[in-house]
Ligand SMILES: COc1ccc(Cn2nnc3c2[C@](C)(O)CC[C@@H]3OC(=O)NC(C)C)cc1
């Protein structure tokens with residue numbers, strides 16, 4: 001008799017998909033007729049089938065992502081601690097993946113809950129007393145990974161419809177980026193198309209009119225196995241980058257709109273970190289630093305993590321050693337990225353898969 005894998009409160013997603021075939025995302029034609037002289041449609045489909053396990057991993061992660069973000073939208077409310085909001089999201093991912101931050105499947109990166117002028121890379125540390133407020137513009141950026149295939153998708157949550165034109169501007173700009181993306185498309189052209197849509201919007205707030213700008217130093221990015229940012233950045237303004245997207249690549253297409261300067265700087269207490277690649281021969285001066293690297297490698301590998309996850313993995317009094325690792329270049333720190341105080345920033349993001357024959361918006365849902 002098969003041992004039931006139903007531990008208390010865990011609903012493995014596999015029970016819903018016993019044949020391990022997961023729902024496909026939204027299929028889109030490529031904008032450019034991909035130079036088909038290279039391969040026939042038959043060859044393209046054959047090529048695609050070779051990566052089926054990889055595509056299934058992304059689709060499983062995306063199905064979990066849709067369920068988790070729906071729960072977030074239904075349950076996050078003003079008056080709640082940011083810590084409670086983060087736990088709600090992270091426990092939901094853990095419920096569907098049945099593990100806890102193993103390298104097999106689970107949380108893909110720290111749950112982003114950046115509000116208002118803070119655009120990205122904020123998640124509460126354990127001592128954080130911040131409360132969700134009625135007027136907040138909260139960017140909920142959730143990562144789910146299955147075998148290192150990271151689904152990176154985000155939306156902006158508000159509790160007041162006065163921000164709706166900012167959210168519409170960013171949602172339409174992200175949809176434009178998703179539509180323009182494709183094999184052989186130049187990254188610059190995506191940025192230009194996004195910028196044109198974003199900057200055609202304005203927001204009326206407390207009797208003042210704000211033009212909506214792109215945050216020009218935030219970008220989308222390609223995604224590698226266990227690597228959230230694997231080298232290519234997708235600009236959200238025209239930036240002259242003639243690099244092309246390539247077949248088989250995975251991209252996080254994200255745009256950020258703002259009523260502020262349209263430029264972010266790193267500021268405030270850091271929560272987000274990730275092991276850098278090729279760090280094995282960087283000399284470490286203290287035993288505590290050496291022990292901490294071992295713990296980070298075995299818990300997260302090169303996946304991004306935050307202080308709460310390190311504590312959950314059993315580390316304490318780690319801050320001095322962590323700062324040594326950051327100074328040595330072994331660990332990268334990602335402080336909160338902020339526009340000017342008093343400004344409002346919004347984000348929408350999807351993960352897209354560049355199959356040989358078609359583009360799949362794998363994180364697409366009926367919400368965005
Ligand atoms: C350490 O935890 C993380 C989590 C997610 C990412 C994924 N990412 N990589 N770059 C970015 C991102 C975010 C979090 O999506 C949003 C914006 C940011 O864009 C950007 O251009 N940033 C600078 C180069 C200025 C990276 C690290």
Ligand SMILES: [Co+2]
Nearest residue numbers: 141152153154
């Ligand atoms: Co993201």
